[in-house]
Amino acid sequence: MPFLTSNAIYVVLITALVIWAGVAIYLQRVDARLRELESRIDR
Amino acid sequence: MKFVLMLAGSLLGLAIGYIPRRLHQPRPSWWRIIAILSVAVVVVLAIYPPLAGSTIDAVIQHRADSTKSVPVLIRATQLQASPDEQGTFLLPAEDARVAKRPIMLRAYQPVLDAIAAAGENVPVVVRVRRAESDLVFQADEVVAVDPVVTLPYIMGLEERSRILFFHVPMSWIATIAYLLSMIYGISYLRKRTIESDDISVAMASVGTLYAILATLTGAVWAKFNWGSFWNWDPRQTSIFILLLIYGAYFLLRSSIEDRARRARLSSAYAIVAFATVPFLVFVLPRLLPGLHPGSADDSTAGPLLSLTSDSLNSTKQVIYSIALFAFTLVFFWLANLRIRTERAMRMTRVSEDPS
Numbered sequence: 311m312p313f314l315t316s317n318a319i320y321v322v323l324i325t326a327l328v329i330w331a332g333v334a335i336y337l338q339r340v341d342a343r344l345r346e347l348e349s350r351i352d353r
Numbered sequence: 354m355k356f357v358l359m360l361a362g363s364l365l366g367l368a369i370g371y372i373p374r375r376l377h378q379p380r381p382s383w384w385r386i387i388a389i390l391s392v393a394v395v396v397v398l399a400i401y402p403p404l405a406g407s408t409i410d411a412v413i414q415h416r417a418d419s420t421k422s423v424p425v426l427i428r429a430t431q432l433q434a435s436p437d438e439q440g441t442f443l444l445p446a447e448d449a450r451v452a453k454r455p456i457m458l459r460a461y462q463p464v465l466d467a468i469a470a471a472g473e474n475v476p477v478v479v480r481v482r483r484a485e486s487d488l489v490f491q492a493d494e495v496v497a498v499d500p501v502v503t504l505p506y507i508m509g510l511e512e513r514s515r516i517l518f519f520h521v522p523m524s525w526i527a528t529i530a531y532l533l534s535m536i537y538g539i540s541y542l543r544k545r546t547i548e549s550d551d552i553s554v555a556m557a558s559v560g561t562l563y564a565i566l567a568t569l570t571g572a573v574w575a576k577f578n579w580g581s582f583w584n585w586d587p588r589q590t591s592i593f594i595l596l597l598i599y600g601a602y603f604l605l606r607s608s609i610e611d612r613a614r615r616a617r618l619s620s621a622y623a624i625v626a627f628a629t630v631p632f633l634v635f636v637l638p639r640l641l642p643g644l645h646p647g648s649a650d651d652s653t654a655g656p657l658l659s660l661t662s663d664s665l666n667s668t669k670q671v672i673y674s675i676a677l678f679a680f681t682l683v684f685f686w687l688a689n690l691r692i693r694t695e696r697a698m699r700m701t702r703v704s705e706d707p708s
Binding site: 319320322323326327330334337338340341344345347348351 | 379380385389392393396397400401686687690693694696697700701
């Protein structure tokens with residue numbers, strides 16, 4: 311942790327990556343749900 | 354070279370964005386993984402690399418504000434030094450940026466130790482201020498040792514220059530999105546296939562999302578560069594008008610019940626609306642004096658188009674191209690989700706409708 315305290319830019323980097331991971335996982339889930347819906351419609 | 358790289362990033366994004374060709378189909382998993390990873394790479398490359406200028410930057414900075422230190426990339430050529438009467442050490446070094454310009458560093462014991470820990474002839478980023486001459490610099494702090502990538506120091510912009518990797522791709526891709534919206538609008542009017550209308554509205558919708566993000570990121574940047582979030586700079590005014598024009602597009606769509614009529618009118622509107630885009634994005638902000646880079650009273654054409662400015666060095670060009678690629682893929686993913694949603698909604702309505 312002292313490393314992160316003196317190198318605050320890495321905290322920003324981690325924050326940005328966590329946000330992107332959240333958005334990416336959400337996108338994946340929406341994509342999967344939509345595929346499920348499409349398979350029901352096209353049946 | 355600069356334009357080749359930028360064009361390559363954008364075109365590669367468009368090419369991979371269109372694979373598989375039919376935009377109505379789900380994107381394959383390898384495609385989605387590339388999109389996710391490339392954005393992660395952009396985030397890392399935009400935030401991690403330290404800024405590092407040259408000692409010339411430090412000399413110029415000194416003329417504007419002598420109290421401000423500048424991060425510079427240097428190599429200590431010799432580590433033995435004896436202290437003078439003030440307890441500082443004079444260390445011979447060379448500028449790693451400007452053709453090995455020989456300089457002297459004046460440093461106190463802790464800074465000297467940090468430079469010595471890095472080793473002789475190892476590049477280090479040190480925050481310096483010009484001292485008694487243009488070749489002697491007071492070293493305040495060691496920022497990074499042997500950095501893999503560094504970004505150029507731009508006076509007056511500094512860390513804020515990193516916005517380039519996020520803000521500019523947003524507005525560039527929004528422009529492309531509006532172009533695609535027009536192209537699929539034309540395609541609808543010619544062939545009357547409702548799928549073209551799905552694509553046209555998806556492009557306009559995700560394009561508007563990107564334009565809003567460009568506006569918001571720009572406003573945050575403007576607060577710290579110009580002093581206020583919004584000050585009706587020509588660039589801000591033109592994007593505001595652009596957002597109004599496309600706001601009217603969605604208003605038009607939501608006000609028409611009949612599907613074919615809605616598709617016909619909004620396709621026509623998408624074509625007319627795009628006619629204003631090149632003027633509002635590329636022409637107007639360059640004709641009028643303003644604060645945004647590339648305005649009429651800017652000494653350069655802005656970092657991206659200028660042929661003389663070196664503020665966009667090769668490192669930044671590469672990162673910027675990856676950013677264009679990454680955000681283009683994300684754009685196509687979002688648009689794809691929207692297109693498929695439009696289609697799914699249409700199909701369910703059809704199945705509910707007994708006729």
